[in-house]
Amino acid sequence: MVIRDLGIISARYTGGDSQQPSPIVNLSRRAFVGGSGLFVLGVTLAGCSSYVEPEIDADAFKLGDPGQSPLTEVKGGDATPALWIAIERDGTVKITCHRSEMGQQVWTSMAQIVADELEAEWDKVRIVQAEGHERYGDQNTDGSRSVRFNFHRLRVAGAAMRHMLVAAAALYWKLPADQCEAKAGLVSNSANGETLSYGNLAELAGRLAIPAEAEIKLKAPEQWRYIREEIPSLTVPCIVTGDSTYGIDVKRPGMVHAVVARPPQLFGRVGSIDDSKARAVPGVLQIVRLPDARPPALFQPLGGVAVVARDTWAAIEGRRALEIAWQAGPNAGYDSESYAEQLRATARRGGKVRRSRGDVDAALGSASKRITAEYYAPHLSQSPMEPPSATAEWDGDRLECWACVQDPQGTRETLAEALGIDKANIKVTPTWLGGAFGRKSKPDFVVEAALIAREMGKPVKVTWTREDDVRHGYYHSVSAQYCEAGLDESGKCTAWLHRTVFPPISSTFDDAVTEPSDGEMSMGATDMPFATPNLRIESGNARGHVRIGWLRSVANVYHAFAVQSFAAELAHAAGRDQKDYLLELIGPPRKIDPTAEGATYGNYGGDLGEYPVDTGRLRQVVEKAADMAKWGRKLPRGRGLGIAAHRSFLSYVATVVEVAVGADGTLTIPGVWLAVDAGTVINPRHVRAQMEGGTIYGLSNALYGAITAKDGAVVQDNFPSWRLMRMGEAPRDFQVAIIGSDAPPGGVGEPPTPPAAPALANAIFAATGQRLRTLPLIGADGSKLILPTRQNA
Amino acid sequence: MAISLKINGKSRTVDAAAGTPLLWVLRDHLGLTGTKFGCGAAQCGACTVHVDGDPVRACVTPHDSLDGAEITTIEGVSGPAADAIRKAWVDNDVPQCGYCQSGQIMSATALLRDNPAPDDAAIDEAMSGNLCRCATYMSIRRAIREAAAKL
Numbered sequence: 025m026v027i028r029d030l031g032i033i034s035a036r037y038t039g040g041d042s043q044q045p046s047p048i049v050n051l052s053r054r055a056f057v058g059g060s061g062l063f064v065l066g067v068t069l070a071g072c073s074s075y076v077e078p079e080i081d082a083d084a085f086k087l088g089d090p091g092q093s094p095l096t097e098v099k100g101g102d103a104t105p106a107l108w109i110a111i112e113r114d115g116t117v118k119i120t121c122h123r124s125e126m127g128q129q130v131w132t133s134m135a136q137i138v139a140d141e142l143e144a145e146w147d148k149v150r151i152v153q154a155e156g157h158e159r160y161g162d163q164n165t166d167g168s169r170s171v172r173f174n175f176h177r178l179r180v181a182g183a184a185m186r187h188m189l190v191a192a193a194a195l196y197w198k199l200p201a202d203q204c205e206a207k208a209g210l211v212s213n214s215a216n217g218e219t220l221s222y223g224n225l226a227e228l229a230g231r232l233a234i235p236a237e238a239e240i241k242l243k244a245p246e247q248w249r250y251i252r253e254e255i256p257s258l259t260v261p262c263i264v265t266g267d268s269t270y271g272i273d274v275k276r277p278g279m280v281h282a283v284v285a286r287p288p289q290l291f292g293r294v295g296s297i298d299d300s301k302a303r304a305v306p307g308v309l310q311i312v313r314l315p316d317a318r319p320p321a322l323f324q325p326l327g328g329v330a331v332v333a334r335d336t337w338a339a340i341e342g343r344r345a346l347e348i349a350w351q352a353g354p355n356a357g358y359d360s361e362s363y364a365e366q367l368r369a370t371a372r373r374g375g376k377v378r379r380s381r382g383d384v385d386a387a388l389g390s391a392s393k394r395i396t397a398e399y400y401a402p403h404l405s406q407s408p409m410e411p412p413s414a415t416a417e418w419d420g421d422r423l424e425c426w427a428c429v430q431d432p433q434g435t436r437e438t439l440a441e442a443l444g445i446d447k448a449n450i451k452v453t454p455t456w457l458g459g460a461f462g463r464k465s466k467p468d469f470v471v472e473a474a475l476i477a478r479e480m481g482k483p484v485k486v487t488w489t490r491e492d493d494v495r496h497g498y499y500h501s502v503s504a505q506y507c508e509a510g511l512d513e514s515g516k517c518t519a520w521l522h523r524t525v526f527p528p529i530s531s532t533f534d535d536a537v538t539e540p541s542d543g544e545m546s547m548g549a550t551d552m553p554f555a556t557p558n559l560r561i562e563s564g565n566a567r568g569h570v571r572i573g574w575l576r577s578v579a580n581v582y583h584a585f586a587v588q589s590f591a592a593e594l595a596h597a598a599g600r601d602q603k604d605y606l607l608e609l610i611g612p613p614r615k616i617d618p619t620a621e622g623a624t625y626g627n628y629g630g631d632l633g634e635y636p637v638d639t640g641r642l643r644q645v646v647e648k649a650a651d652m653a654k655w656g657r658k659l660p661r662g663r664g665l666g667i668a669a670h671r672s673f674l675s676y677v678a679t680v681v682e683v684a685v686g687a688d689g690t691l692t693i694p695g696v697w698l699a700v701d702a703g704t705v706i707n708p709r710h711v712r713a714q715m716e717g718g719t720i721y722g723l724s725n726a727l728y729g730a731i732t733a734k735d736g737a738v739v740q741d742n743f744p745s746w747r748l749m750r751m752g753e754a755p756r757d758f759q760v761a762i763i764g765s766d767a768p769p770g771g772v773g774e775p776p777t778p779p780a781a782p783a784l785a786n787a788i789f790a791a792t793g794q795r796l797r798t799l800p801l802i803g804a805d806g807s808k809l810i811l812p813t814r815q816n817a
Numbered sequence: 818m819a820i821s822l823k824i825n826g827k828s829r830t831v832d833a834a835a836g837t838p839l840l841w842v843l844r845d846h847l848g849l850t851g852t853k854f855g856c857g858a859a860q861c862g863a864c865t866v867h868v869d870g871d872p873v874r875a876c877v878t879p880h881d882s883l884d885g886a887e888i889t890t891i892e893g894v895s896g897p898a899a900d901a902i903r904k905a906w907v908d909n910d911v912p913q914c915g916y917c918q919s920g921q922i923m924s925a926t927a928l929l930r931d932n933p934a935p936d937d938a939a940i941d942e943a944m945s946g947n948l949c950r951c952a953t954y955m956s957i958r959r960a961i962r963e964a965a966a967k968l
Contacts, residue, residue: 126914127912127913127914127915127951128913129910129913256907256910257910257912259912259915260906260907260910260911260912260915261907262915263906263912263915263918263919264903264906264907264912264918264922265851265891265892265903266849266850266851266852266890266891266892266919267851267892268851268915269850270853270916272850272853272854273844273850275848275850281845305834306834307833307834334845335833335837335841335842335845335846336841336844336845336854337833337834337837337838337841337845338834338837340857341834407950408914408916408950409853409855409861409863409914409916409917409948409949409950409951410853410855410914410916411854411855456914456915457914458853458914458915458916458917459913459914459916459950459951460914461950487854489857490855490856490857490858490861491857709910713910713913713951713953713956714913716952716953716955716956717913717951717952717953718952719952720952720954720955721950721951721952724952742856742857742858742860743856743858743860743861743948744858744860748948748950749952749954750945750946750948751940751941751944751945751947751949751954751957751958752941752942752944752945753945754952754954754955755955756937758955
């Protein structure tokens with residue numbers, strides 16, 4: 025059932041989360057705000073129309089001290105019910121969502137988990153967005169892990185609350201608890217058929233002891249009512265009327281608006297400035313210098329000059345009128361063309377061995393055929409449709425911020441350090457995020473708002489224009505990769521060498537670091553699932569010259585592009601079908617431990633026992649996607665199918681892309697077929713949406729996306745030069761299959777992206793015989809594929 | 818200079834600098850934040866509103882060029898086409914983050930008003946000015962077809 029009364033929710037954003045930390049007694053106080061009168065609830069049950077539910081007077085019960093919560097340290101974190109659930113007199117169930125809602129439908133999925141175990145009625149559920157606070161545990165909404173991290177503890181929280189409601193009813197009826205049953209917002213009495221509603225029981229329940237985890241009975245999967253079901257979104261009914269509050273929509277009394285002129289190059293500075301024309305622009309109120317940024321970049325603002333005005337347009341016009349001579353700083357020599365050549369050259373040289381099996385050099389030496397290929401992928405911008413925006417307000421020495429941030433706790437800590445105040449005096453409440461894709465895990469824009477607000481002494485909203493977002497981002501890393509393989513006489517792969525070179529994300533946090541981290545190598549390089557007897561994974565170093573940051577699927581994107589393209593190249597060299605050869609490379613179903621072959625492998629923070637690298641599951645999605653696409657069917661000239669499969673964020677995705685390439689290079693995508701195994705799925709709608717969206721995100725970047733630098737400054741500025749896929753270019757058909765699984769939940773938001781680009785490139789090869797190894801395939805200005813006249817390998 | 822604009826059927830007086838785009842008048846002066854900023858260059862469609870029923874990019878339309886015009890935003894759009902589109906959007910859970918969807922709904926509503934039975938080519942043409950980085954394009958196509966079928 026769709027909740028239409030969501031005005032309450034959007035109204036709550038700007039007020040933030042007023043919920044107090046734990047003691048359960050607070051739950052009952054909250055639960056009965058304005059509700060201690062003795063009116064009688066008219067709950068009428070079918071078949072017993074004379075029954076009128078009695079009003080429970082919780083004060084009539086003499087209860088002992090409920091004691092401390094025994095649920096503060098369950099797997100995943102604090103599961104104390106009061107942290108997550110408040111039940112009001114009228115039966116409204118308020119569920120706190122501590123993760124940021126950015127389109128992955130985390131409000132709905134978190135509510136499904138809690139409400140299911142609680143046995144709440146879905147149409148009574150409301151969401152409260154949590155502020156950034158340690159009491160919630162991890163709130164950093166990245167890494168596709170909101171469900172994975174919270175599935176168990178939110179089930180426990182919901183079930184504990186259900187136990188307490190049952191215990192309260194049992195106390196009232198003077199029955200053993202096992203003769204009372206909770207269902208759909210009511211507790212029923214098996215002795216006489218009477219019922220008590222959750223709203224009526226909440227105050228008494230809130231005074232009872234919280235059960236220990238061992239005393240809590242979680243529902244069996246076959247009893248789930250919301251988990252695994254296609255529950256409609258809690259956010260969509262607001263969105264369709266425009267009743268939604270994103271970071272850019274925050275309103276505060278007396279608020280003024282700012283945009284910032286930032287140095288074109290990282291660590292550039294203001295040389296000289298003439299702001300007289302800017303001050304003359306109607307509506308401009310103030311010009312504020314921001315402190316220069318110094319290495320390392322961290323999450324600090326980039327410096328420059330803020331223009332504060334009565335509306336955003338006046339601020340933009342004021343910025344246009346600023347006359348600033350910039351000092352370029354240490355990155356002025358960064359040029360993407362020459363840098364690409366450096367990366368490629370590094371990739372051709374031996375690098376640091378990150379995982380090794382057998383003897384690759386000997387096997388290459390004795391191979392009957394040696395294949396080499398080089399792949400290149402440029403910087404990308406996350407480009408959420410809502411650019412970064414934050415509102416900050418100083419109240420004496422207290423700071424309050426509302427912003428579209430993925431990590432409100434990290435934002436709070438960054439603010440405390442940047443402003444030199446105790447984080448106890450800072451409150452950060454996430455709004456909805458108008459997309460994020462990793463950009464909004466970096467709170468530099470919130471620090472800008474706070475610095476300007478402190479200067480102005482009134483609430484300030486900072487808005488990034490699209491040009492700001494494209495030119496001053498935390499970019500997906502640029503990469504060059506070298507692959508070499510040996511085939512025996514039968515075409516079987518006997519040796520696989522993969523060398524990857526890219527400036528690491530760590531360079532953003534320590535500018536001396538040039539070596540790819542274990543975490544980045546774990547994303548599609550050292551977790552290589554192929555069974556080839558000789559295997560070596562290497563990395564090469566590269567220096568960062570722009571801020572490097574996370575983008576949906578991170579290093580998996582370029583690694584999967586190289587690995588899955590190269591797999592198809594080997595199939596071609598061996599004269600084999602691409603899908604059959606991929607399955608042969610993956611080898612028999614087994615569990616892989618990269619650490620046994622020298623890798624430092626983090627497995628996305630998941631235990632390898634609980635979340636193994638399971639080639640059986642990878643094979644299964646390959647076979648399923650191929651079946652869906654009717655792999656092997658005869659296609660007309662200029663059409664081709666390509667397949668790619670990749671495990672990331674503990675989930676498995678295989679994608680088949682069909683392309684049609686005209687004689688002039690015109691490309692269309694008639695279909696995409698995708699199979700995903702993400703373990704236990706909370707809501708299949710969310711999974712399908714992420715699979716479609718994440719795939720098109722990958723296709724868009726592969727076809728059109730490139731952020732390049734010249735003289736240290738980013739060349740692109742807005743959607744004409746930084747190009748995204750449009751509806752007319754999107755696949756004509758898109759089919760998703762979700763593999764049924766009882767495995768623990770894996771990630772969903774990021775795993776569809778990595779296979780998209782190689783499946784596309786493999787399809788283009790199948791259609792044209794041309795192997796494309798450099799991204800983007802079309803670019804910002806083109807309308808067609810530029811196909812080389814000869815293959816170069 | 819204060820001027821009067823007719824927005825969602827009501828007359829509103831605004832005092833913004835000459836040439837200020839309608840988008841910022843709606844958002845910063847009138848508090849109508851359902852209309853979104855995405856690019857400021859008429860490239861993404863997030864700011865789409867209706868002016869005398871036609872879809873217009875508010876980010877490049879000076880508010881002071883709209884004297885006497887009927888301006889409709891996501892907060893005020895109504896009628897059979899808008900109702901059908903909203904219902905199809907909800908039934909299909911079209912939005913992900915939702916940020917671009919005000920503009921998508923305004924473009925889709927204008928499409929169905931002009932062409933109650935659009936084919937896929939007409940849908941693509943009408944909607945290709947509206948970017949969605951979440952890439953809800955497949956759902957948007959489905960929902961427009963469904964809304965058209967029920968109109």
